[in-house]
Amino acid sequence: MEKMILDNDKYYQNIIDNLLDYDVCINMSVNAPGDSKYSNEAKLLVAYFDKLINYDYVKKETYNTLKGIQINYFINGVKADDVKKEMVKLEDEHPLGRFIDLDVFEKNSKQSLSRDTLRKCYLCDKPAFVCQREENHRKIDLEIYFKREILNYLSEFVANLIKESVLLELNLDPKFGLVTPYTNGSHEDMNYNLMLTAVDKISPYLKEIFKATARIDNIYELLMNNQVIGKLAEERMLIATNGVNCYKGLIYNLGLMITASTYSLVNLENFEYSYFVAKTLSKQTFKDSKLDTFGQKAYKKYNFGGIRKETLNGYPSIRQILPMIIDYEDQTLIRALVKLITITDDSVLLKRSGSFEKMEEIIYKFKHLDLNDLEAINDLTNYCIENNLSFGGSADLLITAIYLTKLQETFTFLELK
CATH class of the missing domain: 1.10.4200 (Triphosphoribosyl-dephospho-CoA protein)
Structure with missing residues (x-):
């Protein structure tokens, strides 16, 4: 776990460092339970959603990380709040949006912009963090659902x-x-x-x-x-x-x-x-x-x-x-x-x-x-x-x-x- 935190710190520090030269960064990662974030279904998901990012980015970086495949899109000439609204809409309205995280960072900020609404659990209408904290669902059920829905x-x-x-x-x-x-x-x-x-x-x-x-x-x-x-x-x-x-x-x-x-x-x-x-x-x-x-x-x-x-x-x-x-x-x-x-x-x-x-x-x-x-x-x-x-x-x-x-x-x- 410590290695993952260290790797994540290094990864997000890279985003912050790059934002010295750019206005906004969209960070795409997979919202997946357990090892399913490394699955072929997860790779297909990222490859598919990459085509749905319609911004004219200046720089793009693709990494294979401990959180699975992640992509950074660095953009100039846009407002971070507007980009965040578009990304939340994609997460909430696309049939596969629940399985993807589209975080938005802006220049001179060390954290991503927060959502106005909580993300829901895959399997029920409760907030995802509640189900995770209370362990309402077996991990295997979440993984099966994740892979099945994406591939179907x-x-x-x-x-x-x-x-x-x-x-x-x-x-x-x-x-x-x-x-x-x-x-x-x-x-x-x-x-x-x-x-x-x-x-x-x-x-x-x-x-x-x-x-x-x-x-x-x-x-x-x-x-x-x-x-x-x-x-x-x-x-x-x-x-x-x-x-x-x-x-x-x-x-x-x-x-x-x-x-x-x-x-x-x-x-x-x-x-x-x-x-x-x-x-x-x-x-x-x-x-x-x-x-x-x-x-x-x-x-x-x-x-x-x-x-x-x-x-x-x-x-x-x-x-x-x-x-x-x-x-x-x-x-x-x-x-x-x-x-x-x-x-x-x-x-x-x-x-x-x-x-x-x-x-x-x-x-x-x-x-x-x-x-x-x-x-x-x-x-x-x-x-x-x-x-x-x-x-x-x-x-x-x-x-x-x-x-x-x-x-x-x-x-x-x-x-x-």
Whole structure:
């Protein structure tokens, strides 16, 4: 306990020293019982709330302390009382606000500004300090509640990101033979409503992959667990679609990157680390598997590796297009899709093209497509439908890239000082 007090004294002295140069400091920490302040749920909570601090801070410091992750935001040109009111509002009104402490310090003060109202207990309406003093609740009950509420809320938030990402791609039109709200494209066995049915079936399982990654620390145990979830997603989809494979590739690619990015978040790694995790997991996935006959021939003859090559190299295609997704307008996403078509080894396209040479001719058309010319886009779309061409692999990667963009808008990949 003495070491914690000494460390806290040193930590808060750092805030006071910095306030010689700044007007206000917001100190974010986790309001959690026992060791749950060090949990993965606590890390996700801080990563999420960091995006909710809307002040234009001059300096930001992130520390891993005996109180868990703490962040200091140093701000100029604002009044501490006004900032405190905003932070209290966030603590009191956000569904997860009860689990976060947002203390406000001002220049020439050695203590944080106090609240006008007392904070309530997690489990009842009494003031939190009363329940703590009287030991009204078991610590284990508080810890379970803390972790459950955070993970349930954030996983539901992520589930919405997943659906939004899929629908942004699905609703694009025209789209080079892929299914849209207005056409089945090159897919006689698919239509828009069937795709929506498939999305509804796989989304809960992709959400479970996020939750499992937050709970399981061992990366190889995590891989086995999430592979089982992915298989269940595929089975439920095929039952609902009467055997039509709408999103098998997406389950794998998005599931892998949900795992990799969430693992990076809870291990306090930067976003780029997600690609390394994806490479590590895919090596295990493909370790004992063999290419199918078509895949073997394509790899030996053309060094054409398909999705295996993409994942084992840490998704270089996604890395290329992420900077292109500056918004979610149709034109932006079509540009990203066309880029993917020109740089991705899509084995389905190779098979449907009939030859490597023919596939290269098709890709050449996309490389020289004027994306400002809607008539040219429509003409190429009609050409793809007439020739039964499919770019499902590129569509899956686009959805995954949209999700990763939205994830980075929702959570900060924290880097410790």
